[in-house]
Amino acid sequence: NAGVTQTPKFRVLKTGQSMTLLCAQDMNHEYMYWYRQDPGMGLRLIHYSVGEGTTAKGEVPDGYNVSRLKKQNFLLGLESAAPSQTSVYFCASSYSSGRYNQPQHFGDGTRLSIL
Amino acid sequence: GNSVTQMEGPVTLSEEAFLTINCTYTATGYPSLFWYVQYPGEGLQLLLKATKADDKGSNKGFEATYRKETTSFHLEKGSVQVSDSAVYFCALETSGSRLTFGEGTQLTVNP
Numbered sequence A: 001n002a003g004v005t006q007t008p009k010f011r012v013l014k015t016g017q018s019m020t021l022l023c024a025q026d027m028n029h030e031y032m033y034w035y036r037q038d039p040g041m042g043l044r045l046i047h048y049s050v051g052e053g054t055t056a057k058g059e060v061p062d063g064y065n066v067s068r069l070k071k072q073n074f075l076l077g078l079e080s081a082a083p084s085q086t087s088v089y090f091c092a093s094s095y096s097s098g099r100y101n102q103p104q105h106f107g108d109g110t111r112l113s114i115l
Numbered sequence B: 001g002n003s004v005t006q007m008e009g010p011v012t013l014s015e016e017a018f019l020t021i022n023c024t025y026t027a028t029g030y031p032s033l034f035w036y037v038q039y040p041g042e043g044l045q046l047l048l049k050a051t052k053a054d055d056k057g058s059n060k061g062f063e064a065t066y067r068k069e070t071t072s073f074h075l076e077k078g079s080v081q082v083s084d085s086a087v088y089f090c091a092l093e094t095s096g097s098r099l100t101f102g103e104g105t106q107l108t109v110n111p
Helices: none
Strands: A004-007 A010-013 A019-025 A031-037 A043-049 A065-067 A073-078 A087-094 A110-114 B003-006 B011-014 B019-021 B023-026 B032-038 B044-050 B056-059 B062-065 B075-077 B086-093 B099-101 B105-110
Touching: A004 A087, A019 A031, A019 A087, A019 A110, A031 A073, A043 A065, A043 A073, A043 B099, A073 A087, B003 B086, B003 B099, B011 B019, B019 B105, B023 B032, B023 B086, B032 B062, B044 B062
Parallel strands: A010 A110, B011 B105
Antiparallel strands: A004 A019, A019 A073, A031 A043, A031 A087, A065 A073, A087 A110, B003 B023, B019 B075, B032 B044, B032 B086, B044 B056, B056 B062, B062 B075, B086 B099, B086 B105
């Protein structure tokens, strides 16, 4: 029962490098989300997807791109990493609205440092 | 826009003490309200939720009541344990399954 799995768990990049964070869920959830967590700021939504082949911008989308080619996977890309993107990144998934007893399930996070 | 404000942390308590973490919100429409908990090195887990005014969510001894008149959803527990040490996030959802989180409150419980 893996739930939401994020890869990698830790990564250090140099400014200007690119990378992709992978999120995989095995719960057949329609909705998937990428958040970043910074001290004193809670979690902020970067991008989200309401189904395979769809993506939408969240609160802080600049500098990131996403893709949802398969229902179970949601990729977060940094094309040219900047120190301001140093953060802990969380992926989450859900069936649909939390109103109907379907909460978001979170992965354990990816700690990313940009030097 | 939507926003959630939590009491500033960190909060440090002795075991068996009473816990209150304040949460107030601003939202359009009729939001659902949540408390999530994050244990060290882990992702967030849903602790409890309430979907309409006057609902009380409860789980693992924690409770929170949806107060529309004061736009609040304060988290309470009568007797905390060392294992409750974690970061607690208040959150709201209006439409589209998008959550708005508070900044989080670090709780440390000492034996």
